Each structure stands twice: as C-alpha cells, then as structure tokens.
Amino acid sequence: MPVIHEFDPPERFVVGTVGEPGQRTFFLQARSGTRMVSVALEKQQVAVLAERVDELLDQVLEDGPSGTIVPALAPHDLDDQAPLEQPIEEEFRAGTMTLSWDPSESRVVIEVFPITGEVVAGPEDDEEYEEPEPDEVLLVRITPGAARAFALRAGRVVEAGRPSCPFCGGPVDPEGHLCVRANGFRRREA
Structure with missing residues (x-):
C-alpha cells in the first residue's frame, strides 16, 4: 500500500526553485496547515505540466456549459509570487505524472509518482502483466482558478532561468x- 500525500484542496500548491540559474533544482510544493510535501522534478516536467494544465482547462471551457466556472486567465487574487516555504525536504523525485479533470467536483487532479529504479518489462505472450505499485504518491485536487494560477507561476519559474x-x-x-x-x-x- 503506497503512502498517499493527498491535498484536497491544498492551501498552497506551487512550483519553485532552489539555486542559481543553470544550477536550479525544481520543486512542487503542497501545503495544508502544518503539513507540507516537496517533490523534486525536472525543468521540462514543470514546463509540460503547466502547458497541459492550461490545455485541460481550455478543453473544459471549450466543451461548453457544465455549471463549472473555468477562468480563461489566472485570477489576480490567486497569483502566488512568494518563495517556496522552508525547510524544503525532498519527499521523492518525480517520475510519472497524471493530470485529469473531475467533473463531479469541478477539480483538476494531479498525481505525481516517484521515479523507480525498477526495470519494467512487458508481458510475454499470454503472461498477465501487473504494474508495480509505487511507494508514494502526491495527489492534489485544485479548483480551476488555482490551476490557472499554478500554470502561470510555473511558466514564470521556467522562464526565469538563463536566457x-x-x-x-x-x-x-x-x-x-x-x-x-x-x-x-x-x-x-x-
């Protein structure tokens, strides 16, 4: 049974960096009350996640009236420009990430799984394949406005590196x- 770090919704969910441009380490950070989880990830993962969050919200917006208010831009009151919270203790390094829309609660769902050192081979002919279960998972459920604000900040963080x-x-x-x-x-x- 994996350890699930669930934030539904978090009080704060941001991406940020530690270090100088060219030597930065990227982190996803989720916090609710005194509970905080920091997950390390690559710059490219941040860029792709931000892009996919915006694409997902654009698709929900385009699909028409669902009773859900999806802002076209990040709401100004949700724009978080504060640095990452200290101390930053890496829970794990991100490997696979999933992104989905929960229409029943009008939330963006982000799951982050750790990199595993295991080599996974596919099933042989008639052999049944069972994917290994991860040790930990970061599960975050955020509103459309918070998701837009997350994507905006993530884009700024990626662009803040070397020209x-x-x-x-x-x-x-x-x-x-x-x-x-x-x-x-x-x-x-x-």
Whole structure:
C-alpha cells in the first residue's frame, strides 16, 4: 500500500526553485496547515505540466456549459509570487505524472509518482502483466482558478532561468556559450 500525500484542496500548491540559474533544482510544493510535501522534478516536467494544465482547462471551457466556472486567465487574487516555504525536504523525485479533470467536483487532479529504479518489462505472450505499485504518491485536487494560477507561476519559474541563445536556442551562461550555429564563436548574454 503506497503512502498517499493527498491535498484536497491544498492551501498552497506551487512550483519553485532552489539555486542559481543553470544550477536550479525544481520543486512542487503542497501545503495544508502544518503539513507540507516537496517533490523534486525536472525543468521540462514543470514546463509540460503547466502547458497541459492550461490545455485541460481550455478543453473544459471549450466543451461548453457544465455549471463549472473555468477562468480563461489566472485570477489576480490567486497569483502566488512568494518563495517556496522552508525547510524544503525532498519527499521523492518525480517520475510519472497524471493530470485529469473531475467533473463531479469541478477539480483538476494531479498525481505525481516517484521515479523507480525498477526495470519494467512487458508481458510475454499470454503472461498477465501487473504494474508495480509505487511507494508514494502526491495527489492534489485544485479548483480551476488555482490551476490557472499554478500554470502561470510555473511558466514564470521556467522562464526565469538563463536566457536562450537566439541562434541555437541553448541556454546562455553569464560568461557566454559556444554556439554550434555560429560556427563555435562564443556568444555573450546581451
């Protein structure tokens, strides 16, 4: 039986970073009262999650009247710009994430599962396959407005890193980078 860190709804659910651009560690952080869970994840996972949350809400909005109010933009009163809460104690590192819409409660449901070191092989011909159960799960259920605010903040956090090279799209460190599209000339941050 896995440990389920459930927040329905959390008082705060945000993404943030620790460290300098180029060396940042990304965290999802959920809190209700004094209970707080921090899960480490990759920058790309943050970017994809934010994009998918917005796409899911756009789809719910497009599907028409369901009695649910889905804001087209993040409500200003839910815009959370505060840093991550301390102390940050990594519960686990995110592997697989699922995203769904619960129409009965008009909530966005996010499940985050840890990376496992197990190599999973598919079933052999007639063999029945049983997927291994994770040790822990972060389960968060948030309102559409909170989901839009989460996606907005996540996008800002991803963009707050190193600027991209206009030629190759790679990150530019303050001391520059060797741009493959500029025949190896060192580009400097503008």
